[in-house]
Amino acid sequence: MNIxxxxxxxxxxxxxxxYYEDIDLVRPGRLDNGYRDYSESDVHRLRFLQRSRSLGFTIEECRLLLSLYDDDHRASADVKAIANAKILEVDRKIAELQGLKTTLSALARDCHGDDRPECPIMDDLAGHHEQ
Amino acid sequence: MNIxxxxxxxxxxxxxxxYYEDIDLVRPGRLDNGYRDYSESDVHRLRFLQRSRSLGFTIEECRLLLSLYDDDHRASADVKAIANAKILEVDRKIAELQGLKTTLSALARDCHGDDRPECPIMDDLAGHHEQ
DNA sequence: CCTTGACCTTCCAGTAGATGGAAGCCCTAT
DNA sequence: ATAGGGCTTCCATCTACTGGAAGGTCAAGG
Incomplete structure:
Protein backbone atom coordinates (compact mmCIF):
# COMPACT_ATOMS: atom_id res chain seq x y z
CA MET A 1 0.00 0.00 0.00
CA ASN A 2 1.34 3.47 -0.84
CA ILE A 3 1.95 6.29 1.56
CA TYR A 19 9.69 11.87 9.02
CA TYR A 20 9.05 8.81 11.18
CA GLU A 21 10.97 6.79 8.65
CA ASP A 22 13.86 9.29 8.79
CA ILE A 23 14.13 8.74 12.51
CA ASP A 24 13.76 4.97 12.15
CA LEU A 25 10.38 4.46 13.76
CA VAL A 26 8.99 2.59 10.80
CA ARG A 27 10.72 0.83 7.90
CA PRO A 28 8.39 0.31 4.96
CA GLY A 29 9.48 -1.72 1.95
CA ARG A 30 10.11 -0.13 -1.44
CA LEU A 31 8.59 -0.97 -4.79
CA ASP A 32 10.71 -1.16 -7.95
CA ASN A 33 9.69 2.39 -8.82
CA GLY A 34 11.05 3.70 -5.52
CA TYR A 35 7.64 4.19 -3.92
CA ARG A 36 7.32 3.25 -0.26
CA ASP A 37 5.18 0.16 0.34
CA TYR A 38 3.40 -0.17 3.69
CA SER A 39 2.34 -3.49 5.16
CA GLU A 40 -0.53 -3.99 7.60
CA SER A 41 1.97 -4.16 10.39
CA ASP A 42 3.60 -0.89 9.30
CA VAL A 43 0.16 0.72 9.46
CA HIS A 44 -0.32 -0.71 12.95
CA ARG A 45 2.90 0.92 14.07
CA LEU A 46 1.83 4.19 12.51
CA ARG A 47 -1.58 4.11 14.19
CA PHE A 48 0.13 3.37 17.47
CA LEU A 49 2.45 6.33 16.94
CA GLN A 50 -0.44 8.61 16.06
CA ARG A 51 -2.32 7.56 19.15
CA SER A 52 0.49 7.83 21.65
CA ARG A 53 1.92 11.06 20.20
CA SER A 54 -1.48 12.74 20.34
CA LEU A 55 -1.72 11.70 23.98
CA GLY A 56 1.46 13.49 24.92
CA PHE A 57 4.08 10.74 24.79
CA THR A 58 7.38 11.91 23.31
CA ILE A 59 8.96 10.27 20.28
CA GLU A 60 11.51 8.58 22.52
CA GLU A 61 8.75 7.20 24.76
CA CYS A 62 6.99 5.90 21.66
CA ARG A 63 10.23 4.35 20.48
CA LEU A 64 10.55 2.62 23.85
CA LEU A 65 6.97 1.36 23.74
CA LEU A 66 7.45 0.03 20.22
CA SER A 67 10.69 -1.62 21.26
CA LEU A 68 8.72 -3.70 23.76
CA TYR A 69 7.30 -5.51 20.75
CA ASP A 70 10.35 -5.40 18.57
CA ASP A 71 13.33 -6.37 20.60
CA ASP A 72 13.67 -10.12 20.76
CA HIS A 73 16.75 -9.78 22.87
CA ARG A 74 15.25 -7.70 25.65
CA ALA A 75 14.58 -9.71 28.79
CA SER A 76 10.93 -10.29 29.55
CA ALA A 77 11.43 -8.86 33.01
CA ASP A 78 12.45 -5.55 31.43
CA VAL A 79 9.45 -5.58 29.14
CA LYS A 80 7.19 -6.18 32.11
CA ALA A 81 8.78 -3.44 34.20
CA ILE A 82 8.60 -0.89 31.41
CA ALA A 83 5.04 -1.81 30.53
CA ASN A 84 3.96 -1.50 34.16
CA ALA A 85 5.65 1.88 34.51
CA LYS A 86 3.87 3.10 31.40
CA ILE A 87 0.56 1.79 32.70
CA LEU A 88 0.95 3.99 35.78
CA GLU A 89 1.66 6.94 33.52
CA VAL A 90 -1.41 6.19 31.44
CA ASP A 91 -3.52 5.98 34.59
CA ARG A 92 -2.21 9.36 35.66
CA LYS A 93 -3.06 10.86 32.29
CA ILE A 94 -6.56 9.41 32.43
CA ALA A 95 -7.09 10.93 35.89
CA GLU A 96 -5.86 14.29 34.63
CA LEU A 97 -8.18 14.19 31.65
CA GLN A 98 -11.06 13.37 33.95
CA GLY A 99 -10.16 16.39 36.07
CA LEU A 100 -10.03 18.52 32.96
CA LYS A 101 -13.41 17.21 31.91
CA THR A 102 -14.89 18.05 35.31
CA THR A 103 -13.62 21.60 34.95
CA LEU A 104 -15.02 21.97 31.45
CA SER A 105 -18.35 20.40 32.39
CA ALA A 106 -18.78 22.78 35.31
CA LEU A 107 -18.03 25.67 32.99
CA ALA A 108 -20.51 24.49 30.36
CA ARG A 109 -23.17 23.78 32.98
CA ASP A 110 -22.81 27.19 34.62
CA CYS A 111 -23.10 28.96 31.31
CA HIS A 112 -26.79 29.51 30.74
CA GLY A 113 -25.99 30.25 27.15
CA ASP A 114 -27.08 33.85 27.32
CA ASP A 115 -25.05 35.58 29.98
CA ARG A 116 -21.65 35.42 31.55
CA PRO A 117 -21.55 32.92 34.43
CA GLU A 118 -20.19 33.83 37.83
CA CYS A 119 -17.50 31.19 37.34
CA PRO A 120 -15.31 30.90 40.40
CA ILE A 121 -14.14 27.89 38.43
CA MET A 122 -10.77 29.50 38.05
CA ASP A 123 -10.13 28.04 41.50
CA ASP A 124 -10.58 24.62 40.06
CA LEU A 125 -8.65 25.34 36.94
CA ALA A 126 -5.48 23.57 37.85
CA GLY A 127 -7.05 20.49 39.44
CA HIS A 128 -6.60 19.65 43.11
CA HIS A 129 -4.29 16.66 43.10
CA GLU A 130 -0.93 17.43 44.60
CA GLN A 131 1.91 15.56 43.08
CA MET B 1 6.39 34.14 44.95
CA ASN B 2 9.46 33.88 42.71
CA ILE B 3 9.79 31.80 39.57
CA TYR B 19 8.57 31.14 27.53
CA TYR B 20 4.86 31.07 28.41
CA GLU B 21 5.21 34.69 29.44
CA ASP B 22 6.90 35.52 26.11
CA ILE B 23 3.89 34.17 24.28
CA ASP B 24 1.46 35.90 26.64
CA LEU B 25 -0.05 32.90 28.35
CA VAL B 26 0.67 34.22 31.82
CA ARG B 27 1.49 37.73 33.05
CA PRO B 28 3.15 37.70 36.46
CA GLY B 29 3.80 40.94 38.31
CA ARG B 30 7.32 42.29 38.85
CA LEU B 31 9.05 43.23 42.07
CA ASP B 32 11.12 46.39 42.36
CA ASN B 33 14.26 44.38 41.75
CA GLY B 34 12.90 43.13 38.40
CA TYR B 35 12.13 39.62 39.64
CA ARG B 36 8.91 38.05 38.44
CA ASP B 37 6.27 37.70 41.15
CA TYR B 38 3.70 34.91 40.77
CA SER B 39 0.29 35.00 42.42
CA GLU B 40 -1.78 31.96 43.36
CA SER B 41 -3.87 32.53 40.27
CA ASP B 42 -0.76 32.68 38.06
CA VAL B 43 0.25 29.33 39.51
CA HIS B 44 -3.22 27.96 38.74
CA ARG B 45 -2.83 29.00 35.13
CA LEU B 46 0.59 27.39 34.99
CA ARG B 47 -0.66 24.13 36.48
CA PHE B 48 -3.48 24.14 33.98
CA LEU B 49 -0.99 24.68 31.16
CA GLN B 50 1.27 21.90 32.42
CA ARG B 51 -1.67 19.55 32.63
CA SER B 52 -3.22 20.27 29.26
CA ARG B 53 0.11 20.46 27.39
CA SER B 54 1.18 17.09 28.78
CA LEU B 55 -2.12 15.66 27.58
CA GLY B 56 -1.47 16.65 24.01
CA PHE B 57 -3.34 19.94 23.68
CA THR B 58 -1.49 22.52 21.61
CA ILE B 59 -0.52 25.92 22.95
CA GLU B 60 -3.29 27.51 20.91
CA GLU B 61 -5.84 25.09 22.34
CA CYS B 62 -4.61 25.91 25.82
CA ARG B 63 -4.88 29.59 25.02
CA LEU B 64 -8.47 29.03 23.92
CA LEU B 65 -9.32 27.08 27.06
CA LEU B 66 -7.79 29.76 29.26
CA SER B 67 -9.67 32.43 27.35
CA LEU B 68 -12.92 30.77 28.42
CA TYR B 69 -12.15 32.07 31.88
CA ASP B 70 -10.49 35.30 30.93
CA ASP B 71 -12.56 36.96 28.32
CA ASP B 72 -15.38 38.91 29.93
CA HIS B 73 -16.57 40.00 26.52
CA ARG B 74 -17.05 36.59 25.03
CA ALA B 75 -20.68 35.52 24.80
CA SER B 76 -21.68 32.74 27.15
CA ALA B 77 -23.05 30.76 24.23
CA ASP B 78 -19.56 30.68 22.75
CA VAL B 79 -18.03 29.56 26.02
CA LYS B 80 -20.58 26.79 26.25
CA ALA B 81 -20.03 25.63 22.67
CA ILE B 82 -16.26 25.61 23.00
CA ALA B 83 -16.35 23.87 26.36
CA ASN B 84 -18.66 21.19 25.00
CA ALA B 85 -16.47 20.63 21.96
CA LYS B 86 -13.43 20.25 24.19
CA ILE B 87 -15.30 17.82 26.43
CA LEU B 88 -15.84 15.55 23.42
CA GLU B 89 -12.15 15.76 22.65
CA VAL B 90 -11.26 14.90 26.22
CA ASP B 91 -13.61 11.91 26.10
CA ARG B 92 -11.89 10.72 22.96
CA LYS B 93 -8.49 11.04 24.56
CA ILE B 94 -9.65 9.12 27.63
CA ALA B 95 -10.91 6.30 25.41
CA GLU B 96 -7.60 6.21 23.55
CA LEU B 97 -5.64 6.07 26.78
CA GLN B 98 -7.82 3.21 27.96
CA GLY B 99 -7.07 1.39 24.72
CA LEU B 100 -3.38 2.01 25.24
CA LYS B 101 -3.64 0.72 28.77
CA THR B 102 -5.34 -2.45 27.58
CA THR B 103 -2.50 -3.04 25.16
CA LEU B 104 0.15 -2.47 27.81
CA SER B 105 -1.66 -4.60 30.39
CA ALA B 106 -1.91 -7.51 27.98
CA LEU B 107 1.79 -7.19 27.28
CA ALA B 108 2.70 -7.08 30.98
CA ARG B 109 0.37 -9.98 31.78
CA ASP B 110 1.75 -12.17 29.01
CA CYS B 111 5.30 -11.57 30.12
CA HIS B 112 6.05 -14.22 32.69
CA GLY B 113 9.03 -12.19 33.73
CA ASP B 114 11.58 -14.77 32.70
CA ASP B 115 11.11 -15.50 29.04
CA ARG B 116 9.94 -13.81 25.90
CA PRO B 117 6.15 -14.06 25.53
CA GLU B 118 4.47 -15.19 22.35
CA CYS B 119 2.93 -11.73 22.07
CA PRO B 120 0.61 -11.57 19.08
CA ILE B 121 -0.25 -8.27 20.75
CA MET B 122 1.21 -6.47 17.81
CA ASP B 123 -2.19 -7.10 16.24
CA ASP B 124 -3.74 -5.03 18.96
CA LEU B 125 -1.04 -2.39 18.96
CA ALA B 126 -2.94 0.26 17.14
CA GLY B 127 -6.29 -0.19 18.85
CA HIS B 128 -9.40 -1.26 17.02
CA HIS B 129 -11.50 1.86 16.81
CA GLU B 130 -11.90 3.14 13.29
CA GLN B 131 -12.17 6.89 13.01
C1' DC C 1 1.86 8.44 -28.50
C1' DC C 2 1.45 12.33 -25.69
C1' DT C 3 -0.30 15.14 -22.38
C1' DT C 4 -2.68 16.12 -18.03
C1' DG C 5 -3.22 15.43 -13.24
C1' DA C 6 -2.54 13.16 -9.23
C1' DC C 7 0.41 10.62 -7.23
C1' DC C 8 5.31 9.72 -5.62
C1' DT C 9 10.39 10.96 -4.61
C1' DT C 10 14.31 13.94 -2.22
C1' DC C 11 16.00 18.05 -0.29
C1' DC C 12 16.01 22.23 2.08
C1' DA C 13 13.76 25.88 4.72
C1' DG C 14 10.57 27.26 8.25
C1' DT C 15 7.52 26.67 12.35
C1' DA C 16 6.16 25.37 17.22
C1' DG C 17 7.40 24.58 21.62
C1' DA C 18 10.60 24.50 24.33
C1' DT C 19 15.65 24.06 26.35
C1' DG C 20 20.70 25.23 27.21
C1' DG C 21 24.24 28.40 28.05
C1' DA C 22 26.53 32.83 28.56
C1' DA C 23 26.84 37.32 30.75
C1' DG C 24 25.50 39.94 34.27
C1' DC C 25 22.52 41.70 38.32
C1' DC C 26 20.55 40.68 43.19
C1' DC C 27 20.47 38.86 47.84
C1' DT C 28 21.86 36.40 51.97
C1' DA C 29 25.36 34.62 54.75
C1' DT C 30 29.61 33.99 56.43
C1' DA D 1 33.61 41.89 50.58
C1' DT D 2 33.19 37.98 48.50
C1' DA D 3 31.12 33.46 47.56
C1' DG D 4 26.77 31.07 46.60
C1' DG D 5 22.68 30.79 44.63
C1' DG D 6 18.82 32.81 42.40
C1' DC D 7 17.27 36.10 39.18
C1' DT D 8 17.43 38.69 34.58
C1' DT D 9 17.91 38.94 29.17
C1' DC D 10 19.48 37.28 24.90
C1' DC D 11 20.87 34.09 21.56
C1' DA D 12 21.65 29.36 19.99
C1' DT D 13 20.07 24.78 19.77
C1' DC D 14 16.82 20.96 19.81
C1' DT D 15 12.52 18.18 18.80
C1' DA D 16 8.86 17.21 16.05
C1' DC D 17 7.02 18.30 12.52
C1' DT D 18 5.29 21.14 8.08
C1' DG D 19 5.65 23.54 3.56
C1' DG D 20 7.43 24.12 -0.88
C1' DA D 21 10.37 23.40 -4.88
C1' DA D 22 12.09 20.32 -8.45
C1' DG D 23 11.49 16.36 -10.59
C1' DG D 24 10.13 11.13 -11.49
C1' DT D 25 5.80 7.75 -12.08
C1' DC D 26 1.47 6.20 -13.50
C1' DA D 27 -3.39 5.68 -15.26
C1' DA D 28 -6.84 8.00 -18.15
C1' DG D 29 -8.29 10.49 -22.18
C1' DG D 30 -7.65 12.70 -26.80
Missing part, protein backbone atom coordinates in the same frame (compact mmCIF):
# COMPACT_ATOMS: atom_id res chain seq x y z
CA UNK A 4 -1.31 8.15 1.19
CA UNK A 5 -3.37 5.01 1.81
CA UNK A 6 -1.28 4.35 4.92
CA UNK A 7 -1.68 8.00 5.93
CA UNK A 8 -5.44 7.67 5.64
CA UNK A 9 -5.53 4.54 7.78
CA UNK A 10 -3.16 5.92 10.39
CA UNK A 11 -4.66 9.43 10.55
CA UNK A 12 -1.23 10.91 9.94
CA UNK A 13 -0.01 13.23 7.17
CA UNK A 14 2.35 11.61 4.63
CA UNK A 15 4.99 14.17 5.62
CA UNK A 16 4.94 12.95 9.18
CA UNK A 17 5.15 9.33 8.08
CA UNK A 18 8.26 10.09 6.02
CA UNK B 4 11.38 28.70 41.05
CA UNK B 5 8.69 28.39 43.72
CA UNK B 6 6.03 28.73 41.02
CA UNK B 7 7.94 26.20 38.90
CA UNK B 8 7.88 23.75 41.78
CA UNK B 9 4.15 24.15 42.32
CA UNK B 10 3.30 23.97 38.63
CA UNK B 11 5.68 21.10 37.78
CA UNK B 12 7.18 23.18 35.01
CA UNK B 13 10.79 24.31 34.44
CA UNK B 14 11.43 28.05 34.97
CA UNK B 15 12.56 28.24 31.35
CA UNK B 16 9.19 27.06 30.15
CA UNK B 17 7.40 29.49 32.43
CA UNK B 18 9.39 32.41 31.00
Missing amino acids: SAAAQLASLPPKTIR | SAAAQLASLPPKTIR
Whole structure:
Protein backbone atom coordinates (compact mmCIF):
# COMPACT_ATOMS: atom_id res chain seq x y z
CA MET A 1 0.00 0.00 0.00
CA ASN A 2 1.34 3.47 -0.84
CA ILE A 3 1.95 6.29 1.56
CA SER A 4 -1.31 8.15 1.19
CA ALA A 5 -3.37 5.01 1.81
CA ALA A 6 -1.28 4.35 4.92
CA ALA A 7 -1.68 8.00 5.93
CA GLN A 8 -5.44 7.67 5.64
CA LEU A 9 -5.53 4.54 7.78
CA ALA A 10 -3.16 5.92 10.39
CA SER A 11 -4.66 9.43 10.55
CA LEU A 12 -1.23 10.91 9.94
CA PRO A 13 -0.01 13.23 7.17
CA PRO A 14 2.35 11.61 4.63
CA LYS A 15 4.99 14.17 5.62
CA THR A 16 4.94 12.95 9.18
CA ILE A 17 5.15 9.33 8.08
CA ARG A 18 8.26 10.09 6.02
CA TYR A 19 9.69 11.87 9.02
CA TYR A 20 9.05 8.81 11.18
CA GLU A 21 10.97 6.79 8.65
CA ASP A 22 13.86 9.29 8.79
CA ILE A 23 14.13 8.74 12.51
CA ASP A 24 13.76 4.97 12.15
CA LEU A 25 10.38 4.46 13.76
CA VAL A 26 8.99 2.59 10.80
CA ARG A 27 10.72 0.83 7.90
CA PRO A 28 8.39 0.31 4.96
CA GLY A 29 9.48 -1.72 1.95
CA ARG A 30 10.11 -0.13 -1.44
CA LEU A 31 8.59 -0.97 -4.79
CA ASP A 32 10.71 -1.16 -7.95
CA ASN A 33 9.69 2.39 -8.82
CA GLY A 34 11.05 3.70 -5.52
CA TYR A 35 7.64 4.19 -3.92
CA ARG A 36 7.32 3.25 -0.26
CA ASP A 37 5.18 0.16 0.34
CA TYR A 38 3.40 -0.17 3.69
CA SER A 39 2.34 -3.49 5.16
CA GLU A 40 -0.53 -3.99 7.60
CA SER A 41 1.97 -4.16 10.39
CA ASP A 42 3.60 -0.89 9.30
CA VAL A 43 0.16 0.72 9.46
CA HIS A 44 -0.32 -0.71 12.95
CA ARG A 45 2.90 0.92 14.07
CA LEU A 46 1.83 4.19 12.51
CA ARG A 47 -1.58 4.11 14.19
CA PHE A 48 0.13 3.37 17.47
CA LEU A 49 2.45 6.33 16.94
CA GLN A 50 -0.44 8.61 16.06
CA ARG A 51 -2.32 7.56 19.15
CA SER A 52 0.49 7.83 21.65
CA ARG A 53 1.92 11.06 20.20
CA SER A 54 -1.48 12.74 20.34
CA LEU A 55 -1.72 11.70 23.98
CA GLY A 56 1.46 13.49 24.92
CA PHE A 57 4.08 10.74 24.79
CA THR A 58 7.38 11.91 23.31
CA ILE A 59 8.96 10.27 20.28
CA GLU A 60 11.51 8.58 22.52
CA GLU A 61 8.75 7.20 24.76
CA CYS A 62 6.99 5.90 21.66
CA ARG A 63 10.23 4.35 20.48
CA LEU A 64 10.55 2.62 23.85
CA LEU A 65 6.97 1.36 23.74
CA LEU A 66 7.45 0.03 20.22
CA SER A 67 10.69 -1.62 21.26
CA LEU A 68 8.72 -3.70 23.76
CA TYR A 69 7.30 -5.51 20.75
CA ASP A 70 10.35 -5.40 18.57
CA ASP A 71 13.33 -6.37 20.60
CA ASP A 72 13.67 -10.12 20.76
CA HIS A 73 16.75 -9.78 22.87
CA ARG A 74 15.25 -7.70 25.65
CA ALA A 75 14.58 -9.71 28.79
CA SER A 76 10.93 -10.29 29.55
CA ALA A 77 11.43 -8.86 33.01
CA ASP A 78 12.45 -5.55 31.43
CA VAL A 79 9.45 -5.58 29.14
CA LYS A 80 7.19 -6.18 32.11
CA ALA A 81 8.78 -3.44 34.20
CA ILE A 82 8.60 -0.89 31.41
CA ALA A 83 5.04 -1.81 30.53
CA ASN A 84 3.96 -1.50 34.16
CA ALA A 85 5.65 1.88 34.51
CA LYS A 86 3.87 3.10 31.40
CA ILE A 87 0.56 1.79 32.70
CA LEU A 88 0.95 3.99 35.78
CA GLU A 89 1.66 6.94 33.52
CA VAL A 90 -1.41 6.19 31.44
CA ASP A 91 -3.52 5.98 34.59
CA ARG A 92 -2.21 9.36 35.66
CA LYS A 93 -3.06 10.86 32.29
CA ILE A 94 -6.56 9.41 32.43
CA ALA A 95 -7.09 10.93 35.89
CA GLU A 96 -5.86 14.29 34.63
CA LEU A 97 -8.18 14.19 31.65
CA GLN A 98 -11.06 13.37 33.95
CA GLY A 99 -10.16 16.39 36.07
CA LEU A 100 -10.03 18.52 32.96
CA LYS A 101 -13.41 17.21 31.91
CA THR A 102 -14.89 18.05 35.31
CA THR A 103 -13.62 21.60 34.95
CA LEU A 104 -15.02 21.97 31.45
CA SER A 105 -18.35 20.40 32.39
CA ALA A 106 -18.78 22.78 35.31
CA LEU A 107 -18.03 25.67 32.99
CA ALA A 108 -20.51 24.49 30.36
CA ARG A 109 -23.17 23.78 32.98
CA ASP A 110 -22.81 27.19 34.62
CA CYS A 111 -23.10 28.96 31.31
CA HIS A 112 -26.79 29.51 30.74
CA GLY A 113 -25.99 30.25 27.15
CA ASP A 114 -27.08 33.85 27.32
CA ASP A 115 -25.05 35.58 29.98
CA ARG A 116 -21.65 35.42 31.55
CA PRO A 117 -21.55 32.92 34.43
CA GLU A 118 -20.19 33.83 37.83
CA CYS A 119 -17.50 31.19 37.34
CA PRO A 120 -15.31 30.90 40.40
CA ILE A 121 -14.14 27.89 38.43
CA MET A 122 -10.77 29.50 38.05
CA ASP A 123 -10.13 28.04 41.50
CA ASP A 124 -10.58 24.62 40.06
CA LEU A 125 -8.65 25.34 36.94
CA ALA A 126 -5.48 23.57 37.85
CA GLY A 127 -7.05 20.49 39.44
CA HIS A 128 -6.60 19.65 43.11
CA HIS A 129 -4.29 16.66 43.10
CA GLU A 130 -0.93 17.43 44.60
CA GLN A 131 1.91 15.56 43.08
CA MET B 1 6.39 34.14 44.95
CA ASN B 2 9.46 33.88 42.71
CA ILE B 3 9.79 31.80 39.57
CA SER B 4 11.38 28.70 41.05
CA ALA B 5 8.69 28.39 43.72
CA ALA B 6 6.03 28.73 41.02
CA ALA B 7 7.94 26.20 38.90
CA GLN B 8 7.88 23.75 41.78
CA LEU B 9 4.15 24.15 42.32
CA ALA B 10 3.30 23.97 38.63
CA SER B 11 5.68 21.10 37.78
CA LEU B 12 7.18 23.18 35.01
CA PRO B 13 10.79 24.31 34.44
CA PRO B 14 11.43 28.05 34.97
CA LYS B 15 12.56 28.24 31.35
CA THR B 16 9.19 27.06 30.15
CA ILE B 17 7.40 29.49 32.43
CA ARG B 18 9.39 32.41 31.00
CA TYR B 19 8.57 31.14 27.53
CA TYR B 20 4.86 31.07 28.41
CA GLU B 21 5.21 34.69 29.44
CA ASP B 22 6.90 35.52 26.11
CA ILE B 23 3.89 34.17 24.28
CA ASP B 24 1.46 35.90 26.64
CA LEU B 25 -0.05 32.90 28.35
CA VAL B 26 0.67 34.22 31.82
CA ARG B 27 1.49 37.73 33.05
CA PRO B 28 3.15 37.70 36.46
CA GLY B 29 3.80 40.94 38.31
CA ARG B 30 7.32 42.29 38.85
CA LEU B 31 9.05 43.23 42.07
CA ASP B 32 11.12 46.39 42.36
CA ASN B 33 14.26 44.38 41.75
CA GLY B 34 12.90 43.13 38.40
CA TYR B 35 12.13 39.62 39.64
CA ARG B 36 8.91 38.05 38.44
CA ASP B 37 6.27 37.70 41.15
CA TYR B 38 3.70 34.91 40.77
CA SER B 39 0.29 35.00 42.42
CA GLU B 40 -1.78 31.96 43.36
CA SER B 41 -3.87 32.53 40.27
CA ASP B 42 -0.76 32.68 38.06
CA VAL B 43 0.25 29.33 39.51
CA HIS B 44 -3.22 27.96 38.74
CA ARG B 45 -2.83 29.00 35.13
CA LEU B 46 0.59 27.39 34.99
CA ARG B 47 -0.66 24.13 36.48
CA PHE B 48 -3.48 24.14 33.98
CA LEU B 49 -0.99 24.68 31.16
CA GLN B 50 1.27 21.90 32.42
CA ARG B 51 -1.67 19.55 32.63
CA SER B 52 -3.22 20.27 29.26
CA ARG B 53 0.11 20.46 27.39
CA SER B 54 1.18 17.09 28.78
CA LEU B 55 -2.12 15.66 27.58
CA GLY B 56 -1.47 16.65 24.01
CA PHE B 57 -3.34 19.94 23.68
CA THR B 58 -1.49 22.52 21.61
CA ILE B 59 -0.52 25.92 22.95
CA GLU B 60 -3.29 27.51 20.91
CA GLU B 61 -5.84 25.09 22.34
CA CYS B 62 -4.61 25.91 25.82
CA ARG B 63 -4.88 29.59 25.02
CA LEU B 64 -8.47 29.03 23.92
CA LEU B 65 -9.32 27.08 27.06
CA LEU B 66 -7.79 29.76 29.26
CA SER B 67 -9.67 32.43 27.35
CA LEU B 68 -12.92 30.77 28.42
CA TYR B 69 -12.15 32.07 31.88
CA ASP B 70 -10.49 35.30 30.93
CA ASP B 71 -12.56 36.96 28.32
CA ASP B 72 -15.38 38.91 29.93
CA HIS B 73 -16.57 40.00 26.52
CA ARG B 74 -17.05 36.59 25.03
CA ALA B 75 -20.68 35.52 24.80
CA SER B 76 -21.68 32.74 27.15
CA ALA B 77 -23.05 30.76 24.23
CA ASP B 78 -19.56 30.68 22.75
CA VAL B 79 -18.03 29.56 26.02
CA LYS B 80 -20.58 26.79 26.25
CA ALA B 81 -20.03 25.63 22.67
CA ILE B 82 -16.26 25.61 23.00
CA ALA B 83 -16.35 23.87 26.36
CA ASN B 84 -18.66 21.19 25.00
CA ALA B 85 -16.47 20.63 21.96
CA LYS B 86 -13.43 20.25 24.19
CA ILE B 87 -15.30 17.82 26.43
CA LEU B 88 -15.84 15.55 23.42
CA GLU B 89 -12.15 15.76 22.65
CA VAL B 90 -11.26 14.90 26.22
CA ASP B 91 -13.61 11.91 26.10
CA ARG B 92 -11.89 10.72 22.96
CA LYS B 93 -8.49 11.04 24.56
CA ILE B 94 -9.65 9.12 27.63
CA ALA B 95 -10.91 6.30 25.41
CA GLU B 96 -7.60 6.21 23.55
CA LEU B 97 -5.64 6.07 26.78
CA GLN B 98 -7.82 3.21 27.96
CA GLY B 99 -7.07 1.39 24.72
CA LEU B 100 -3.38 2.01 25.24
CA LYS B 101 -3.64 0.72 28.77
CA THR B 102 -5.34 -2.45 27.58
CA THR B 103 -2.50 -3.04 25.16
CA LEU B 104 0.15 -2.47 27.81
CA SER B 105 -1.66 -4.60 30.39
CA ALA B 106 -1.91 -7.51 27.98
CA LEU B 107 1.79 -7.19 27.28
CA ALA B 108 2.70 -7.08 30.98
CA ARG B 109 0.37 -9.98 31.78
CA ASP B 110 1.75 -12.17 29.01
CA CYS B 111 5.30 -11.57 30.12
CA HIS B 112 6.05 -14.22 32.69
CA GLY B 113 9.03 -12.19 33.73
CA ASP B 114 11.58 -14.77 32.70
CA ASP B 115 11.11 -15.50 29.04
CA ARG B 116 9.94 -13.81 25.90
CA PRO B 117 6.15 -14.06 25.53
CA GLU B 118 4.47 -15.19 22.35
CA CYS B 119 2.93 -11.73 22.07
CA PRO B 120 0.61 -11.57 19.08
CA ILE B 121 -0.25 -8.27 20.75
CA MET B 122 1.21 -6.47 17.81
CA ASP B 123 -2.19 -7.10 16.24
CA ASP B 124 -3.74 -5.03 18.96
CA LEU B 125 -1.04 -2.39 18.96
CA ALA B 126 -2.94 0.26 17.14
CA GLY B 127 -6.29 -0.19 18.85
CA HIS B 128 -9.40 -1.26 17.02
CA HIS B 129 -11.50 1.86 16.81
CA GLU B 130 -11.90 3.14 13.29
CA GLN B 131 -12.17 6.89 13.01
C1' DC C 1 1.86 8.44 -28.50
C1' DC C 2 1.45 12.33 -25.69
C1' DT C 3 -0.30 15.14 -22.38
C1' DT C 4 -2.68 16.12 -18.03
C1' DG C 5 -3.22 15.43 -13.24
C1' DA C 6 -2.54 13.16 -9.23
C1' DC C 7 0.41 10.62 -7.23
C1' DC C 8 5.31 9.72 -5.62
C1' DT C 9 10.39 10.96 -4.61
C1' DT C 10 14.31 13.94 -2.22
C1' DC C 11 16.00 18.05 -0.29
C1' DC C 12 16.01 22.23 2.08
C1' DA C 13 13.76 25.88 4.72
C1' DG C 14 10.57 27.26 8.25
C1' DT C 15 7.52 26.67 12.35
C1' DA C 16 6.16 25.37 17.22
C1' DG C 17 7.40 24.58 21.62
C1' DA C 18 10.60 24.50 24.33
C1' DT C 19 15.65 24.06 26.35
C1' DG C 20 20.70 25.23 27.21
C1' DG C 21 24.24 28.40 28.05
C1' DA C 22 26.53 32.83 28.56
C1' DA C 23 26.84 37.32 30.75
C1' DG C 24 25.50 39.94 34.27
C1' DC C 25 22.52 41.70 38.32
C1' DC C 26 20.55 40.68 43.19
C1' DC C 27 20.47 38.86 47.84
C1' DT C 28 21.86 36.40 51.97
C1' DA C 29 25.36 34.62 54.75
C1' DT C 30 29.61 33.99 56.43
C1' DA D 1 33.61 41.89 50.58
C1' DT D 2 33.19 37.98 48.50
C1' DA D 3 31.12 33.46 47.56
C1' DG D 4 26.77 31.07 46.60
C1' DG D 5 22.68 30.79 44.63
C1' DG D 6 18.82 32.81 42.40
C1' DC D 7 17.27 36.10 39.18
C1' DT D 8 17.43 38.69 34.58
C1' DT D 9 17.91 38.94 29.17
C1' DC D 10 19.48 37.28 24.90
C1' DC D 11 20.87 34.09 21.56
C1' DA D 12 21.65 29.36 19.99
C1' DT D 13 20.07 24.78 19.77
C1' DC D 14 16.82 20.96 19.81
C1' DT D 15 12.52 18.18 18.80
C1' DA D 16 8.86 17.21 16.05
C1' DC D 17 7.02 18.30 12.52
C1' DT D 18 5.29 21.14 8.08
C1' DG D 19 5.65 23.54 3.56
C1' DG D 20 7.43 24.12 -0.88
C1' DA D 21 10.37 23.40 -4.88
C1' DA D 22 12.09 20.32 -8.45
C1' DG D 23 11.49 16.36 -10.59
C1' DG D 24 10.13 11.13 -11.49
C1' DT D 25 5.80 7.75 -12.08
C1' DC D 26 1.47 6.20 -13.50
C1' DA D 27 -3.39 5.68 -15.26
C1' DA D 28 -6.84 8.00 -18.15
C1' DG D 29 -8.29 10.49 -22.18
C1' DG D 30 -7.65 12.70 -26.80
